[in-house]
Amino acid sequence: MMVHEAQDQVRMGLTKKKTKRTSIEIEKVEELDLSGLSLDALPKPPINLGIIHKLDLSNNNLQNIPESLTARLLNLVVLDVHSNQLKTLPNSIGCLSKLKVVNFSGNVIESLPKTFENCRSLEELNANFNKLNKLPDTIGFELINLQKLSVNSNKLAFLPSSISHLTNLRILDVRLNCLRSLPEGLENLINLEILNVSQNFHYLDTLPYSVGLLIALVELDASYNRIKVLPNSIGCLKKLRKLSVEGNPLVSPPMEVVEQSLQAVKEYLSEKMNGTYKSPTKKTWLGKLVRYRTFNGVRTRNHDSEGLDVSEYHSLDCIASPRYNIASPRYNMGMFSPRRLLSPRTYFSR
Structure with missing residues (x-):
């Protein structure tokens, strides 16, 4: 798209919405929507970027976002750049101290800039369908308000141990990666309701004991991995309503128990943990004669x-x-x- 055409689209994409905060005070909330315009580059916007609260650049052909552009989005709350050709995020993204929601799924990003940890107001991070091979080591120490972390369909082999410090996290989606293990200390995620570690296929062969200490956990999906033994602590998950473990070579609990019901699995694991489990009596040769x-x-x-x-x-x-x-x-x-x-x-x- 030509530069002047893109500038016209910037003008058209800018909308102003009035939101009444009190009976006297009126605030203008600015949203700039430039999605689906086949943009290869961003033109110089003819507006004050400091008033933009939501920026949608999704479904374009962008390969980079100018550092100067991001640095001026000081009041940005929502940033959507999904389905582009981005290889990196600008370092100036760390200036977005009010950013709460960011979506850069469907790009080719391999790593996040170190400055990304400065976005301490962030509540939702969607980085699905990229080429991430690691997350910042201290991400859990800095993004303390994060409630949803979705990084499925990447190339992650490990999650940083600092993940266990995301005490406000409610959803953790790390399916379709190359995870070898999960970090210890997951019991600190006291608000985690949904954990999806499925489809790490030939890589993930065990779950840590701390998974069974996630007191708020409602859904656990560990299907299509190489897990043979579920931790007995899962029997303590009182709020668990959905457990998916198909596609694993399970030995404990055996598949005949899994196929019965979630309650049967929880009882089996609880008895194993308490040492009260008694294996079913096998039929003897005498029984066969009868x-x-x-x-x-x-x-x-x-x-x-x-x-x-x-x-x-x-x-x-x-x-x-x-x-x-x-x-x-x-x-x-x-x-x-x-x-x-x-x-x-x-x-x-x-």
């Missing part, structure tokens, strides 16, 4: 030393070996009666 009606299996008090009434039984067909030919008169079917099978003597005399 099942196949070899004998009635009724326990008695006086019939025989084993306490089993074997007076009524069915013959065992098709029992033969090269050594003992049951067709021979010498080895009639009486030799294969349950009394002989149950006898301590396990061979036949000749």
